[in-house]
Amino acid sequence: MARAVIFDMDGTLLDTEPMYLEAEGSIVREATGGDISTITHLLLGTTPADSARIVVDHFKLSMSAEAYLEERSHRLKKLMQAGVPLMPGMAELLAHCAAIPLRLAIATSSSRELMEIKLRTHADVRQMFESIVCSDDIPPGRGKPCPDTFLQAAGALQVQPEQCLVLEDAPAGIHAARAAGMKVACIRNPHVSASIYADANPDQLVDAWLEIDLARFGIEPFGVA
Known part of the structure; x- marks a missing residue:
């Protein structure tokens, strides 16, 4: 029992998932034109550090995982204000x-x-x-x-x-x-x-x-x- x-x-x-999709998706779209939804299944439940590494590596972003996390956090905070x-x-x-x-x-x-x-x-x-x-x-x-x-x-x-x-x-x-x-x-x-x-x-x-x-x-x- x-x-x-x-x-x-x-x-x-x-x-929170729609907010994560928007924050992460906007970074990827602006940087590469890519679609974050293609790897959402890889990100579910992962730590921030692991998630950042997956996104940066998959889309070959020209920023470090740390920089990506900082930008993602900034966008999430704005989306979650309300x-x-x-x-x-x-x-x-x-x-x-x-x-x-x-x-x-x-x-x-x-x-x-x-x-x-x-x-x-x-x-x-x-x-x-x-x-x-x-x-x-x-x-x-x-x-x-x-x-x-x-x-x-x-x-x-x-x-x-x-x-x-x-x-x-x-x-x-x-x-x-x-x-x-x-x-x-x-x-x-x-x-x-x-x-x-x-x-x-x-x-x-x-x-x-x-x-x-x-x-x-x-x-x-x-x-x-």
């Missing part, structure tokens, strides 16, 4: 988890600086989480799909990995949860082909968070808590 739920942030808790919406159904899922109650954490590949910006307009949501683990907290090279991010979150909650349910949207995150010994439910990212989830094989794959079968993970279903 799950005692804790660990949430990925981008594309899982918050609907706030970042929760994913559809997430408010209801969070309220249900809190009512049971389950212990909650965030485990994200985002930097702590960007995490703060994304959650700035969600103070009520943020206070539900006992721990937030960001890419800054993980040793270089140990981000998702390595298990470290999720294991650190579970450790902060003082819950065993097998008692955790991870919510994700990226194959890298699914592999990380599996490596950590945790169950994982995944929401399909609408910006990539559904086929990318085949090898990752989450315990449940849904199109919307309100479709999740909580009973499968030993959690009271909607309408009970």
